[in-house]
Amino acid sequence: MTFVNTPDYRHDTPECLGILLTNLGTPDTPSVPDVRRYLAEFLWDPRVVEMARLPWWLILHGVILRTRPARSAKAYQSVWTADGSPLLAIARRQATALQGLLSDRFQGSVKVALGMRYGNPSISSALAELRQANARRVLVFPLYPQYSGSTVGSAFDAIAHELTRWRWLPELRFINQYHDEPGYIDALAASIRDHWAAHGEPERLLFSFHGIPVEYFEQGDPYHCQCQKTARLVAERLELAPERWFLSFQSRLGKQEWLKPYTDVTLKDWGAAGVKSVQVLSPGFSADCLETIEEIDEENRHLFLDAGGRDYSYIPCLNDRPDHLEMLADLIARHGCGWPELIGPAAGADELARRVERARGMGAADQTSTSGF
Numbered sequence: 392m393t394f395v396n397t398p399d400y401r402h403d404t405p406e407c408l409g410i411l412l413t414n415l416g417t418p419d420t421p422s423v424p425d426v427r428r429y430l431a432e433f434l435w436d437p438r439v440v441e442m443a444r445l446p447w448w449l450i451l452h453g454v455i456l457r458t459r460p461a462r463s464a465k466a467y468q469s470v471w472t473a474d475g476s477p478l479l480a481i482a483r484r485q486a487t488a489l490q491g492l493l494s495d496r497f498q499g500s501v502k503v504a505l506g507m508r509y510g511n512p513s514i515s516s517a518l519a520e521l522r523q524a525n526a527r528r529v530l531v532f533p534l535y536p537q538y539s540g541s542t543v544g545s546a547f548d549a550i551a552h553e554l555t556r557w558r559w560l561p562e563l564r565f566i567n568q569y570h571d572e573p574g575y576i577d578a579l580a581a582s583i584r585d586h587w588a589a590h591g592e593p594e595r596l597l598f599s600f601h602g603i604p605v606e607y608f609e610q611g612d613p614y615h616c617q618c619q620k621t622a623r624l625v626a627e628r629l630e631l632a633p634e635r636w637f638l639s640f641q642s643r644l645g646k647q648e649w650l651k652p653y654t655d656v657t658l659k660d661w662g663a664a665g666v667k668s669v670q671v672l673s674p675g676f677s678a679d680c681l682e683t684i685e686e687i688d689e690e691n692r693h694l695f696l697d698a699g700g701r702d703y704s705y706i707p708c709l710n711d712r713p714d715h716l717e718m719l720a721d722l723i724a725r726h727g728c729g730w731p732e733l734i735g736p737a738a739g740a741d742e743l744a745r746r747v748e749r750a751r752g753m754g755a756a757d758q759t760s761t762s763g764f
């Protein structure tokens with residue numbers, strides 16, 4: 392075994408706090424070969440498709456990778472921008488903004504690196520960037536508000552796998568989820584209110600989350616429960632009556648049963664049933680991407696309107712809204728509290744005490760407002 396040596400770690404220069412931001416990732420270009428390469432890596436991940444390896448390899452390479460890349464490439468071409476894939480362009484803006492916000496909060500240096508689970512920039516390149524910056528402590532932040540083994544679990548696998556090659560490991564922390572974080576709920580509620588100020592209030596508000604196969608949920612994945620809680624907390628914050636808001640799951644793939652109700656079926660049914668106006672948001676995505684721009688803002692809009700609906704609008708993801716970035720920076724700072732010497736004078740003892748109090752208060756509020764989810 393040959394290990395990556397870590398001469399970049401230096402004792403004679405100040406240590407730096409590393410923040411590894413990660414998200415799903417995207418093809419390098421919307422061409423069919425690049426989309427095929429991306430899908431081959433993504434769909435071979437056993438956290439994503441749990442089927443036995445040999446039959447799945449035959450299906451993946453014999454059927455899916457012969458047909459799906461062309462269809463997906465067309466969809467990617469329809470959302471591609473001058474800055475490339477929306478998911479990556481937004482993730483880069485988030486990383487740059489967080490670098491600025493965190494540099495103000497932490498004493499010494501802090502380095503934010505972006506590494507995608509699939510494709511580029513890779514997790515391996517982001518970890519190398521942090522190593523070169525002398526980041527001997529690394530906080531990993533998967534930008535998925537709700538935990539699922541297929542996303543957050545998979546990011547953990549990729550990081551652990553990369554580190555099997557390192558001689559000197561960094562000290563690691565890992566943010567698992569933030570589905571009920573008050574700042575996240577507030578930012579979602581504010582984004583909805585902003586949308587209402589421009590477009591008016593709809594008859595129905597639909598919270599559409601990416602789906603997972605039902606079997607993963609039955610085997611203990613907490614994702615479904617965390618989605619329910621996020622939507623309920625936002626609806627409570629907006630004081631929405633129960634008949635005004637709904638939750639559904641989008642983006643299913645293959646023939647097996649996924650979490651229900653399905654977003655596309657729901658919107659078609661609503662259009663046919665005479666529901667006139669609908670607004671849809673996808674709070675499970677921290678950045679707009681193929682699944683929101685093409686699927687929710689385009690494809691599902693037509694399903695609703697063609698079925699008889701009159702007014703449809705999509706409420707964008709939190710992306711680089713200032714309240715979203717502040718909330719992410721705050722969460723990072725709170726997780727960095729256990730590394731107090733890294734927190735600067737602006738966040739000294741008083742600030743630490745305030746954050747601890749706040750964290751305690753949030754825990755207590757949770758226990759009284761809900762039993763579990």
Ligand SMILES: C=CC1=C(C)c2cc3[nH]c(cc4nc(cc5[nH]c(cc1n2)c(C)c5CCC(=O)O)C(CCC(=O)O)=C4C)c(C)c3C=C
Nearest residue numbers: 415416417418439463478539541542601603644680681682
């Ligand atoms: C086949 C299984 C899939 C599971 C399980 C799954 C879970 C899951 N995915 C996201 C977030 C995103 N998925 C995106 C695209 C996408 N997802 C799947 C399949 C599964 N996802 C595929 C095949 C694709 C590629 C596009 C396509 O061919 O349809 C994206 C967008 C990426 C982009 O480049 O814009 C995101 C983001 C979550 C949160 C999740 C489970 C909770």
Ligand SMILES: [Fe+2]
Nearest residue numbers: 415601642682
């Ligand atoms: Fe997905």
Ligand SMILES: [Fe+2]
Nearest residue numbers: 642681682686
């Ligand atoms: Fe999709």
